[in-house]
Amino acid sequence: MRVSLGQPVIIENVAGASGTLALGRVTRALPDGYTISHGSTPTHVFNGAIFKLPFDVEDDFQPISPIANGPLLIVAKKAIAANDLQEFIAWLKANPHKASQGTGGVAATSHIAGMFFQQISGTRFAQVPYRGAGPAMQDLLAGQIDMMIDPAANTLPQVRADRVKAFAVTAKRRLAAAPDIPTVDEAGLAGFYVENWQGFFAPKGTPAAVVARLNAAVVDALADAAVRARLTDLGQDIFPREQQTPEALAALLRAGIEKWWPIIKGAGIKPE
Numbered sequence: 001m002r003v004s005l006g007q008p009v010i011i012e013n014v015a016g017a018s019g020t021l022a023l024g025r026v027t028r029a030l031p032d033g034y035t036i037s038h039g040s041t042p043t044h045v046f047n048g049a050i051f052k053l054p055f056d057v058e059d060d061f062q063p064i065s066p067i068a069n070g071p072l073l074i075v076a077k078k079a080i081a082a083n084d085l086q087e088f089i090a091w092l093k094a095n096p097h098k099a100s101q102g103t104g105g106v107a108a109t110s111h112i113a114g115m116f117f118q119q120i121s122g123t124r125f126a127q128v129p130y131r132g133a134g135p136a137m138q139d140l141l142a143g144q145i146d147m148m149i150d151p152a153a154n155t156l157p158q159v160r161a162d163r164v165k166a167f168a169v170t171a172k173r174r175l176a177a178a179p180d181i182p183t184v185d186e187a188g189l190a191g192f193y194v195e196n197w198q199g200f201f202a203p204k205g206t207p208a209a210v211v212a213r214l215n216a217a218v219v220d221a222l223a224d225a226a227v228r229a230r231l232t233d234l235g236q237d238i239f240p241r242e243q244q245t246p247e248a249l250a251a252l253l254r255a256g257i258e259k260w261w262p263i264i265k266g267a268g269i270k271p272e
Contacts, residue, residue: 001214001217001218001220001221003220003221004216004217004220004221005213005214005217017051018042018043018046018047018050018051018105018107018108019039019040019042019043019047020043020047020051020053022037022043023037023039023043023044023055023057023061024053024054024055026061026201026202026203027054027055027060027061027203027204028203029203030203031062031202031203031204031205031206031207032206032210033202033206033207033210033211033213033214035202035203036064036200036201036202036214037061037200037201037202038198038199038200039061039198039199039200039201040196040197040198040199041109041195041196041197041256041260042107042108042109042196044057044061044201044253044256045057045253045256045257045260045261046107046109046112046260046264047107048257048261049257049260049261049264049265049269050107050264050269050270057253057257058250058253058254058257059204060203060204061201061202061203061204062201062202062203062204062205062206062211062246063199063200063201063246063247063249063250063253064199064200064201064202064211064214064215064218064246064249065199065200065214065215065218065219065244065245065246065248065249066197066198066199066239066243066244066248066249066252067197067198067199067200067218067222067231067236067238067239068197068198068222068231068236068237068238068239069171069195069196069197069198069236069237069239070151070152070153070195070196070197070198070234070235070236070237071151071152071169071170071171071175071194071195071196071235071237072109072110072113072149072150072151072152072155072169072170072194072195072196073149073150073151073152073155073156073159073166073167073168073169073170073178073181073235074088074117074147074149074166074167074168074169074170074184075140075147075148075149075150075155075158075159075164075165075166075167076088076140076146076147076148076164076165076167077140077141077143077145077146077147077164077165078163078164078165079143080146080147080165082165082167083165084167084187084188085167085168085182085184085187085188085189086187086188088147088167089121089123089188089189092121092123092124092125093122093123096123096124096125097124097125097126098125099125099126099146099147100125100126100127100128100145100146100147101114101125101126101127101128101145101146101147101148101149102128102130102133102136102137102139102140102145102147102148103127103128103129103130103136103148103150104129104130104132104133104136104150105129105130105131105132106129106269106270107269108129108133109150109151109194109196110133110136110148110149110150110151111127111129111269112194112260112263112264112269113149113150113170113194114127114149115127115263115267115269116192116194116263117149117189117192119263120189120191120192121189121192125146125147128145133148133150133151133154134154136148136150137150137154137155137158140158140164141158141163141164148164149170149194151196151235152169152175152177152178152234152235152236153234153235153236155235156175156177156178156234156235159178159181160178166178166181167181167182167187168181168182168183168184168186168187168189168192169181169182169183169184170184170192170193170194170195171183171184171193171195171237172185172193173237175235175237176232176237177232177233177234177235178235197252197256198236199249199252200214200218200249201249202214211246215244215245215246218244219241219244222238222239222241222244223241
């Protein structure tokens with residue numbers, strides 16, 4: 001984006017409370033286009049159903065553009081006696097409450113995905129929260145836990161190295177970076193879609209002309225061959241050009257809230 005904007009873009013990673021501290025800072029910034037946020041399904045959808053936020057995830061942000069969709073992979077340790085998703089689900093049903101899923105923490109995408117997986121597949125297993133996906137993956141590789149349902153950006157390197165079994169991608173179409181992994185529909189768990197979209201948001205009240213300029217910079221960046229290759233390699237599915245609009249990002253946010261808030265609130269998930 002810095003090429004199109006003609007100035008540096010400084011990236012500041014603000015940790016704390018699953019991204020809510022960073023988003024709170026953006027809502028308090030001047031709506032001049034110089035402070036924007038990188039948002040995603042966890043920060044703008046999940047958090048709204050879990051945390052008591054000092055801002056409204058819809059009303060206090062101005063969407064700029066979606067970036068890419070990041071589906072998850074259902075993976076298991078190599079020792080699991082299953083060769084496909086149907087066999088894995090059968091194994092889980094035959095061993096209720098005995099298997100364990102590693103997650104990136106309470107309310108992480110992997111946690112929500114595991115809860116949804118149990119609901120839609122009729123299985124029951126323990127969810128083990130870690131301080132991030134990295135430590136969880138290390139325990140999966142060591143055989144300390146049985147499975148993960150985590151973004152492809154985290155799991156795909158281990159799949160390529162043949163260190164874990166990959167059963168399905170949680171999307172309607174296969175990943176370009178891993179075309180041999182079936183979709184959940186193809187693998188026999190129809191409708192288990194969990195995708196972690198990403199997008200840019202500005203503070204509420206940012207002028208339309210500023211939003212348009214920022215949007216144009218995103219569109220230009222996503223058209224760059226090197227950017228596209230890198231995102232694809234990370235297991236990201238770049239949104240088509242016609243969907244790279246503020247309106248499309250607003251629609252993604254609204255659809256996510258309508259789908260996930262009832263599921264999360266019904267499960268009674270509380271932040272730790």
